[in-house]
Amino acid sequence: MLITGIKSRPVYDRLQPMTGGLRHLIAGQGSGGAAMLRLIADMSPSQRQHSTLLYSTESFSGHDHLQALRELKVAGLEVFPSNQALIEALARKLNEAHMGTRLYLSGSESFIGTAMQAANAVDLNRDEVLREHSGTLVRRVWCAHCDTYTENVTHRVFTCPGCQLDLVVRDHYSRRLAAFQGIKADGEVPGELPAAEELDT
Amino acid sequence: MNTHNGTLSVRVTRIEQLTPEIKRFTLNDPQGKHLPAFSGGSHVVVVLEEGEKTYRNAYSLMSSPYDSSAYQIAVRRVDTGRGGSRLLHDQVREGALLQILQPANLFPLAKHARQHLFIAGGVGITPVYSQLEELQLKQATFELHLAVRGPEHTALGLELKARYGEKVHLYVQGQAARMDIRGILAARPLGSHVYVCGPDSMIDDTLDSAHALGWTDSHIHYERFVEQGSTGQPFSVTLARQGVTIEVPAEQSLLEAAEQAGYQVPYLCRGGACGYCETEVLEVEGELDHRDDWLSEEDKLGKRKFMPCVSRANCSRLVVDL
Numbered sequence: 001m002l003i004t005g006i007k008s009r010p011v012y013d014r015l016q017p018m019t020g021g022l023r024h025l026i027a028g029q030g031s032g033g034a035a036m037l038r039l040i041a042d043m044s045p046s047q048r049q050h051s052t053l054l055y056s057t058e059s060f061s062g063h064d065h066l067q068a069l070r071e072l073k074v075a076g077l078e079v080f081p082s083n084q085a086l087i088e089a090l091a092r093k094l095n096e097a098h099m100g101t102r103l104y105l106s107g108s109e110s111f112i113g114t115a116m117q118a119a120n121a122v123d124l125n126r127d128e129v130l131r132e133h134s135g136t137l138v139r140r141v142w143c144a145h146c147d148t149y150t151e152n153v154t155h156r157v158f159t160c161p162g163c164q165l166d167l168v169v170r171d172h173y174s175r176r177l178a179a180f181q182g183i184k185a186d187g188e189v190p191g192e193l194p195a196a197e198e199l200d201t
Numbered sequence: 202m203n204t205h206n207g208t209l210s211v212r213v214t215r216i217e218q219l220t221p222e223i224k225r226f227t228l229n230d231p232q233g234k235h236l237p238a239f240s241g242g243s244h245v246v247v248v249l250e251e252g253e254k255t256y257r258n259a260y261s262l263m264s265s266p267y268d269s270s271a272y273q274i275a276v277r278r279v280d281t282g283r284g285g286s287r288l289l290h291d292q293v294r295e296g297a298l299l300q301i302l303q304p305a306n307l308f309p310l311a312k313h314a315r316q317h318l319f320i321a322g323g324v325g326i327t328p329v330y331s332q333l334e335e336l337q338l339k340q341a342t343f344e345l346h347l348a349v350r351g352p353e354h355t356a357l358g359l360e361l362k363a364r365y366g367e368k369v370h371l372y373v374q375g376q377a378a379r380m381d382i383r384g385i386l387a388a389r390p391l392g393s394h395v396y397v398c399g400p401d402s403m404i405d406d407t408l409d410s411a412h413a414l415g416w417t418d419s420h421i422h423y424e425r426f427v428e429q430g431s432t433g434q435p436f437s438v439t440l441a442r443q444g445v446t447i448e449v450p451a452e453q454s455l456l457e458a459a460e461q462a463g464y465q466v467p468y469l470c471r472g473g474a475c476g477y478c479e480t481e482v483l484e485v486e487g488e489l490d491h492r493d494d495w496l497s498e499e500d501k502l503g504k505r506k507f508m509p510c511v512s513r514a515n516c517s518r519l520v521v522d523l
Binding site for chain 1: 311313314315386388389390391392393412414415416417418419420
């Protein structure tokens with residue numbers, strides 16, 4: 001059931017200016033701020049003037065690039081205390097944005113995945129979005145039994161906070177749910193749990 | 202339905218003269234059965250025999266994808282063409298049987314679009330007909346901008362205006378302002394898609410305007426009036442799988458010459474657009490004359506790939522994997 005080499009996990013990019021775009025939305029979180037700073041440095045003055053930054057200070061690893069981001073000469077910087085708040089604001093901006101807008105995402109897999117749900121809702125395609133992963137590959141897990149999402153899962157077996165079942169984290173990433181699938185760990189033989197190894201974070 | 206060697210026999214049950222150049226043909230199964238289903242933007246290839254010659258012309262299906270009791274195609278008479286449209290206009294009467302190939306779709310709708318914009322010129326409106334039927338049923342947001350050359354060419358545009366009202370914008374040359382493609386595409390919400398079918402200048406204008414406004418290629422869809430087949434200098438070609446060398450005469454394409462020699466080559470659009478007949482060049486001494494819209498510039502320069510439906514060669518030797 002557990003496979004190695006996760007084919008369903010997205011292949012991430014390196015952020016670089018998308019030259020055809022007229023407006024640039026750059027959203028990042030925690031340690032993803034470093035990629036945002038590098039992207040802005042690579043941009044032309046005109047691209048910077050048409051760039052809006054969204055930054056969430058929520059971080060699993062404790063990285064914070066807010067001070068450096070504040071010093072950039074861009075069209076705007078909006079700061080959010082949580083990834084959830086940022087993604088809600090991003091969804092509103094995308095809903096009002098025009099063709100010609102490019103989206104750049106940097107941060108954890110959970111952040112990028114949930115931001116992509118907002119991007120997919122407005123039919124942004126692969127030639128309009130770049131995603132750069134930063135930090136660890138801790139997993140966001142969806143419980144197949146009670147529909148609860150759990151952030152920052154690092155071990156193969158964990159207890160779902162929603163239904164208290166012991167779940168095994170499968171190596172299958174759902175882009176639609178932006179999460180790995182978790183299923184009852186001892187479903188085959190009650191009481192027989194798989195090894196509680198550390199995930200490839 | 203009757204199929205014979207992959208073709209479908211249909212009866213012409215109605216012919217309408219819509220404009221001075223365009224006739225609409227309604228096609229039914231001879232036994233009154235249902236025809237194969239199709240999706241918006243599909244076309245059929247009509248196979249016409251005239252003496253020694255065989256024409257295979259692609260025409261968009263303009264009937265509803267939700268009604269498989271009949272197909273409709275519109276045929277513009279092209280006097281300077283190779284003869285297929287003249288034959289349909291002059292020889293084919295109501296009641297006649299035609300051979301067609303099963304529908305194929307090289308111009309499908311973008312399923313996740315938030316808004317669909319259609320830009321069409323003249324007979325380029327035909328693939329849009331079935332697409333609008335599909336979008337209307339799905340209650341999707343769409344707009345059509347159609348340009349025609351004069352009041353005598355407005356029949357299809359008026360028919361669509363009666364059906365879809367304000368969503369249809371008709372530009373009649375000499376009567377109203379010209380279509381402003383850049384203006385149509387400006388300030389559209391994310392997730393908009395544009396589909397353009399018409400003369401090359403209209404397609405190029407749409408591509409340039411969209412790119413200037415920052416649109417990416419995944420949101421731009423176009424279908425050129427493909428010039429089927431090709432003419433030029435004769436050349437000879439070796440079909441490696443058949444182990445034969447055939448001559449391609451001045452007025453035929455490699456595909457047509459191979460068919461006439463009795464070899465079956467897979468094809469769809471016959472106009473260098475769809476990529477279905479792409480073949481590998483095994484040996485070449487000389488220059489290839491690529492005439493398709495399918496291969497990338499890199500592929501064309503690489504001399505490894507070739508489109509038998511339209512491309513030609515100026516070679517002392519050419520071996521292809523057919």
